[in-house]
Amino acid sequence: MQTAATSTFFANPHVKHLPGPFLRPSPHYGALVHLPSFRNKTPISIAMAASPSPPPPLQELTITRPDDWHLHLREGDVLAAVLPHSAMHFGRAIVMPNLKPPVTTTARALEYREEILRALPPGSNFVPLMTLYLTDNTSPEEIKLAKKSGVVFAVKLYPSGATTNSQDGVTDIFGKCLPVLEEMARQEMPLLVHGEVTDQHVDTFDREKVFIEKILAPLVQRLPQLKIVMEHITTMDAVNFVESCKEGHVAATVTPQHLLLNRNALFQGGLQPHNYCLPVLKRETHRQAIVSAVTSGSKQYFLGTDSAPHDKRRKECSCGCAGIYSAPVALSLYAKVFEQAGALDKLEAFTSFNGPDFYGLPRNTSKIVLRKSAWKVPDTYSYSSGEIVPMFTGNTLEWLPSDQLEE
Numbered sequence: 324m325q326t327a328a329t330s331t332f333f334a335n336p337h338v339k340h341l342p343g344p345f346l347r348p349s350p351h352y353g354a355l356v357h358l359p360s361f362r363n364k365t366p367i368s369i370a371m372a373a374s375p376s377p378p379p380p381l382q383e384l385t386i387t388r389p390d391d392w393h394l395h396l397r398e399g400d401v402l403a404a405v406l407p408h409s410a411m412h413f414g415r416a417i418v419m420p421n422l423k424p425p426v427t428t429t430a431r432a433l434e435y436r437e438e439i440l441r442a443l444p445p446g447s448n449f450v451p452l453m454t455l456y457l458t459d460n461t462s463p464e465e466i467k468l469a470k471k472s473g474v475v476f477a478v479k480l481y482p483s484g485a486t487t488n489s490q491d492g493v494t495d496i497f498g499k500c501l502p503v504l505e506e507m508a509r510q511e512m513p514l515l516v517h518g519e520v521t522d523q524h525v526d527t528f529d530r531e532k533v534f535i536e537k538i539l540a541p542l543v544q545r546l547p548q549l550k551i552v553m554e555h556i557t558t559m560d561a562v563n564f565v566e567s568c569k570e571g572h573v574a575a576t577v578t579p580q581h582l583l584l585n586r587n588a589l590f591q592g593g594l595q596p597h598n599y600c601l602p603v604l605k606r607e608t609h610r611q612a613i614v615s616a617v618t619s620g621s622k623q624y625f626l627g628t629d630s631a632p633h634d635k636r637r638k639e640c641s642c643g644c645a646g647i648y649s650a651p652v653a654l655s656l657y658a659k660v661f662e663q664a665g666a667l668d669k670l671e672a673f674t675s676f677n678g679p680d681f682y683g684l685p686r687n688t689s690k691i692v693l694r695k696s697a698w699k700v701p702d703t704y705s706y707s708s709g710e711i712v713p714m715f716t717g718n719t720l721e722w723l724p725s726d727q728l729e730e
């Protein structure tokens with residue numbers, strides 16, 4: 324048992340009564356399930372435990388193929404290792420630009436896009452949606468180029484020092500970036516925000532709330548036409564802020580960890596580096612506010628895993644880095660959250676409609692199936708220079724996503 328939240332992880336008072344034409348018995352329960360093998364890219368089989376008797380109702384859920392609106396793919400051997408996990412189930416992903424060095428120009432975004440396309444498994448239709456990393460020196464001209472390229476879909480604001488590879492980020496948004504932001508508003512290029520202040524005097528757990536007060540609220544006032552996505556929201560304050568803004572202008576992505584875990588998960592039985600991400604997990608009341616918000620059916624929230632792979636050695640050390648690798652488990656976990664809230668009928672809008680609608684992109688036309696079928700998360704995924712530990716490592720999850728259905 325890894326976290327506080329897992330104690331209720333499989334308790335599910337709603338599932339027997341779920342309505343909806345998309346739910347039907349699955350013939351696959353209790354069979355061998357196929358999981359991707361990281362090392363050799365061929366499927367491996369994991370034998371599942373026999374179901375207790377009487378077995379629970381068997382179900383499957385068919386939804387429009389989801390997209391991931393916040394994803395870290397990295398480069399080189401890590402990219403090659405993690406990309407298949409996203410490409411298997413997601414149609415598109417907004418790819419974060421916080422590489423070393425960061426993706427600050429359209430020319431670099433085009434190169435990075437090519438590298439991603441080359442690393443895709445054969446036959447994959449996955450589409451990377453590229454982003455630029457905003458700096459104090461980004462020019463309005465660069466925004467025009469980005470828009471014209473047709474492959475850059477957003478610009479990312481990292482307050483300098485706020486998170487992984489943010490040292491080249493913005494030091495003074497109002498002092499240095501207003502002309503660029505005005506150009507983005509003109510070009511309808513969304514601003515994606517890591518919403519935390521970096522002032523060391525501000526308590527870590529308050530950094531999102533203070534960012535909203537000091538930066539985000541004044542920014543929305545100043546540039547009401549700029550589309551803004553508050554990424555990976557973690558607090559009730561963020562929910563209240565998003566909902567105080569106009570639908571279609573301000574939205575938020577939500578990660579599986581901020582829906583399923585509270586800050587106890589960082590300390591459960593000892594320090595848990597694989598539950599450490601930024602913004603850091605918050606107290607239970609905040610988690611509940613976020614769950615209520617995303618399961619309400621509001622169009623202002625959409626799926627963004629913030630899947631952020633780091634080598635095991637860089638997580639399990641004296642100064643571990645921030646980021647949770649969730650790509651292989653994210654869809655199972657989102658389904659779990661909506662199921663626990665009795666809101667599985669709202670899952671598809673969150674995973675597959677609200678994101679493209681906000682970005683002004685078409686929704687995917689193909690479908691995927693989520694089967695109510697237990698599967699075990701691998702302990703680690705090996706790659707050529709190390710290992711990556713996934714979220715909920717070694718745990719058994721339900722809602723196994725299956726391959727693409729015909730269009």
Ligand SMILES: NC(=O)N[C@@H](CC(=O)O)C(=O)O
Pocket residue numbers: 395421486487517599600601602629631632645646647
């Ligand atoms: N979320 C994280 O904890 N880490 C992300 C950066 C980010 O999204 O802030 C990473 O790139 O590792």
Ligand SMILES: [Zn+2]
Pocket residue numbers: 486517554555601602
């Ligand atoms: Zn971030």
Ligand SMILES: [Zn+2]
Pocket residue numbers: 393394395419629630631
């Ligand atoms: Zn991120």
